[in-house]
Amino acid sequence: MSRNADVAIIGAGTAGLTAFRQVRQITTNVVLINDGPYGTTCARVGCMPSKVLIEVAKKFARRKHFEQFGIQGSDYLTINRQQVMQHIRNLRDWFVARVMDSVDKIGEKNISGRARFIEPQVLEVNGEKIYAQKVVIATGSRPVVPPDWYSFGEQVITTDQFFELADLPDSIAIIGLGAIGSEIGQSLARLGVKVIGIEQQTQVCGLTDPAVNQIAINEFSQEFELWLGTSAQLSKTDSGQIKVTTTDGRSITVDKVLAALGRRPNIDNLGLEVFGLDLSQGLNQLINPNTMQLGDLPLFVAGDVASLRPILHEVADEGAIAGYNAARATVTAFKRRVPFRIAFTDPQIIIVGATFAELAGQNIVIGERSFVVQGRTKVMARTHGHLRIYADRHSGQLLGSEMMIPDGEYVGHFLALAMEKAMTVRDIMLTPFYHPTVMEGLENALSAIVAQLEGEASGLSLRKM
Structure with missing residues (x-):
């Protein structure tokens, strides 16, 4: 069983869906292949559910200023953590449903399954061969978790699991203080969770300006404890909790650990070795960021898998550029937006x-x-x-x-x-x-x-x- 396609797009996240819309303007002979859940990383486990959590925590934190405004009774306000998490999931499901509306309209051109190159320009999906003139790779990314941390089961979570929690833990160590780690750490602290934030660097949230970075450290330190410039090791305790020990000699026992160590591009098992590529440094060194072409191959890469600018509007731009070029005989370079x-x-x-x-x-x-x-x-x-x-x-x-x-x-x-x-x-x-x-x-x-x-x-x- 086989079929031919002008363009095959692997991945139905933000980049893949954007690429599909671009390609479809030029040809209807296009397929969208997706392995795993639909709904985009942003809607399911990223931008949107995290902003719901942040908004709830910010509103609850405002009670500390009510008295100076002349608003009485703030001492009686409480938080229902289970209801907070259910509210987040309710809105998350609404955001995902909106994405699924666009996926459903794709119809038979949408294939659910894992794609793998078996020859250059030949993909195999669910036992079917797809001969594609061009391919857009938009397979996304997954959280980085040290292999030995998997032994802790549900006590070590990533942002992919966090929003499925029925209730919040009493204590948590957040390892990695990039944007998502810092956002969740501050929010949980405001909701009454004991938070320890651990970061290997001495900078938070990607800041490079020492003056602004120090302000950020001071702000976060008022709400949760920060351990910077150190890495962490985990071990089990007799009580069933996790002991977090850092290389600078500190330790604490917590209920859960959130691994916020960044994300790894999903290029495993794609069969890219048929192109003779050296992938030891990932794909990003091989991609032209203005055309999204992979070397001089009939391959285009977009989104988190490209690891260039893993931010939603940039991911959408990459999908648009990749789709535009995959659907045409001539490759066009596009100026990227201001970071x-x-x-x-x-x-x-x-x-x-x-x-x-x-x-x-x-x-x-x-x-x-x-x-x-x-x-x-x-x-x-x-x-x-x-x-x-x-x-x-x-x-x-x-x-x-x-x-x-x-x-x-x-x-x-x-x-x-x-x-x-x-x-x-x-x-x-x-x-x-x-x-x-x-x-x-x-x-x-x-x-x-x-x-x-x-x-x-x-x-x-x-x-x-």
Whole structure:
């Protein structure tokens, strides 16, 4: 049994579905092959259920400010952890159902099964051979778990299992403080769980600016204990708990461990060896990020499996680029968007454009603003956070920013737009900044940059008529 296809897409996550929509505009001779659950990583175990948890925890944490607002009775508020987890699953299921609506419309072109190359351009799925002119690989990723941790069974979980918990543990060690580890750690601490956050690096959430990183550490430390610059080993206790011991000599006993050590691309058992590829360093070194082509092969790679920018809007872009090129005879290169990352902690952590580390050695100026004393954050009783912005000293062009500030997502989007348009700080200063808003803090940081620019004369931030 066999069939021919102009394009075969392996994986029905965000990247695969986006690629399918692109290909279908050019040819109907396309198949979508998926092994495992449908519904996208974002909807099932990533972006969306985590944001529900974060929102519940943030709302509950606001009770600490009620009395200063004149709102009485906050001492009587409690949290029902089982109901919280059920609420998360209810919304998760709604998000997944919306994705499944689009999958169901694909019909017979959707194949459920594991695909494997048995020859170049020949896939085998469920015993059927598919001869494909082009193939898009969008098989996603899975959490990294040290092999010996599997022996702890359900006591060691990843984000793939976390949202299935019927109840929250009384204590948990979160090993890995990237975005998801930090988000869940802070949220659980606010819901009354004893949290220990352990990170091998001395940076959290991917921050490279030492000033902003220290602010983040200070903020998290007020809500849960942090052990940074150390790695962890696990062992069982007689009481049935897990003992976590770090290389710097600390230890603690907890009910559960959340392994948040990152994700590994799903390239196992795809049969890519038929192409003679050296996969010892993964796929990302072999992929053109502007075409998503794998070397000069009739293969295109998109999404988390590519390990380039594992963020939803970037994953969707990669699927679109891969699908566009897989459906056409000529490969086209596309300019990628300004890098933009958000950790939905409180305050939010934003990295947009070039990082502080990437700009090391360049002739830049830095504008910064503390949000501890800022009009709008004072009104909101959210007086914490710090913003740092980087610009070229000679031209004043905006290059990047790292921050941890309240409602930072809006500041980040504003800066991303400015960078996409290659705006200078002077250009941006022509924009109105409304009072009183968090954006006024951005204006202060930009003004600090203008004051440092080469050849800058004092004057109004207005155009002459």
